[in-house]
Amino acid sequence: MLNYDTYKRFKISLDFLLKFKYGSGLRNSPVSTGFSLDEQGNIEDPTNTAAVMENTYQLGPSKQFPVSAVSDILKEETNNNLQEVKYEAQRCRELTLTLCEGIRNRVKELLIPRYKTVVLVHIGQLNGQGMQISSRCLWDPSSDTFTSYSFKNSSLFCSATVFGVYFE
Amino acid sequence: MDDYQMEEKTAFIVEEVSKIMKDSVETAIGENSYKHSRVNQWTTSVVEQCLIQLSKLGKPFKYIVNCIIMQKNGAGLQTASTCFWDNNTDGSCTVRWENESMYVIVSVFGLAI
Numbered sequence: 001m002l003n004y005d006t007y008k009r010f011k012i013s014l015d016f017l018l019k020f021k022y023g024s025g026l027r028n029s030p031v032s033t034g035f036s037l038d039e040q041g042n043i044e045d046p047t048n049t050a051a052v053m054e055n056t057y058q059l060g061p062s063k064q065f066p067v068s069a070v071s072d073i074l075k076e077e078t079n080n081n082l083q084e085v086k087y088e089a090q091r092c093r094e095l096t097l098t099l100c101e102g103i104r105n106r107v108k109e110l111l112i113p114r115y116k117t118v119v120l121v122h123i124g125q126l127n128g129q130g131m132q133i134s135s136r137c138l139w140d141p142s143s144d145t146f147t148s149y150s151f152k153n154s155s156l157f158c159s160a161t162v163f164g165v166y167f168e
Numbered sequence: 169m170d171d172y173q174m175e176e177k178t179a180f181i182v183e184e185v186s187k188i189m190k191d192s193v194e195t196a197i198g199e200n201s202y203k204h205s206r207v208n209q210w211t212t213s214v215v216e217q218c219l220i221q222l223s224k225l226g227k228p229f230k231y232i233v234n235c236i237i238m239q240k241n242g243a244g245l246q247t248a249s250t251c252f253w254d255n256n257t258d259g260s261c262t263v264r265w266e267n268e269s270m271y272v273i274v275s276v277f278g279l280a281i
Contacts, residue, residue: 089244096248104250116253118232118260118277127243130204134211135234138219144230163232165279167254 060143065115065164067147073106074149074160087125087156096123099160107162118163125156133159140166178228180259180278185222189263189274192217202239202269211235214274222276232277239270253279 081099085091100121107117122133137144148161196213200206218233238245251260257280265272 087244089246092244092246096246097250100248100250104252108252116251116258116279118249118251118253118279120234120247120249120275122236122245122247124238124245125243127241129239129241129243130202130207131236131238132207132211133234133236134208134215135232136212136215136219137230137232138223139230139232161234163277165230165232167279168281 061114061166063112064143065112065145065166066110067145069110070107070162070164071147071149073103074147074162077103077106078149078151078158078160082123082151082153082156082158084153085156087123092123092156096121099123099158103160103162112164114167116165116167118165120161120163122159123156124158126152126154135161137163178257178280180227180229180257180280182259182261184225185259185261185276185278186263188221189218189261189276190265192221193263193265193272193274197237197267197270197272199267201267202237207237211237214272218274218276222278227278228281229278230281232279234275234277236273237270238272240266240268245271247273249275249277251277 077099081095081102085095100119103121104117104119107119120135124131137146143166144164146161146163148159150160151158192214196217197210200210214235215233218235219231222229222231222233236245236247249260251258258278260275260277262273262275265274
């Protein structure tokens with residue numbers, strides 16, 4: 001019976017062999033290149049097609065999550081997109097999504113190695129209602145962090161948060 | 169068989185997490201009416217309960233729990249989230265709950281280590 005460790009070791013050595021033989025970035029995109037699926041056919045776990053990362057034996061991130069740069073991105077994106085906008089349900093629904101994706105793409109451009117990001121955007125109408133937004137995380141505070149920005153104009157408010165989580 | 173069991177122990181299972189979140193909200197808020205002075209305490213307890221139950225699952229995940237409590241006032245709210253992660257191992261779950269005087273939205277993001 002094949003156990004997970006043996007399977008993992010076999011897969012890593014197989015990937016190395018294939019990479020060596022075919023000289024391509026095979027391990028980075030196992031699904032897009034045709035023969036990787038065939039080669040691993042009889043042992044492949046049908047539910048898991050993730051790229052198997054080699055051990056780096058790194059204890060922590062080489063480059064920390066750049067909080068101030070991401071803060072600036074949040075400020076710019078929200079101010080540019082929401083400066084004089086009046087709250088309208090349909091329009092704000094699309095704006096929330098566009099803002100979210102815009103922020104995520106800009107953070108991706110920063111190319112911070114081994115960091116996963118989660119972007120959260122809330123846009124609400126100002127109507128005298130009371131509201132509380134809070135979040136708590138279970139992570140490693142030495143490598144993971146977050147930043148957030150809130151914006152208000154005469155008819156709406158917006159709260160944008162970006163969490164950066166290190167992938168060990 | 170071994171591989172499948174390994175997957176079960178290290179996968180983000182949405183139903184399980186969603187049940188945990190619903191239970192936390194019910195326990196923390198129940199039938200209370202919106203009171204500005206108590207909202208802070210409610211959000212804290214919802215989020216803490218969620219995290220405690222999630223960590224008890226013993227899975228190799230880092231969690232981000234977000235909770236929004238909003239008074240029912242006819243005002244509109246839009247929320248969106250987008251993530252840059254590994255789709256095969258990471259997952260998220262959002263639960264919407266309401267009672268007569270408020271809306272509660274809880275989101276949990278689970279990122280594999």
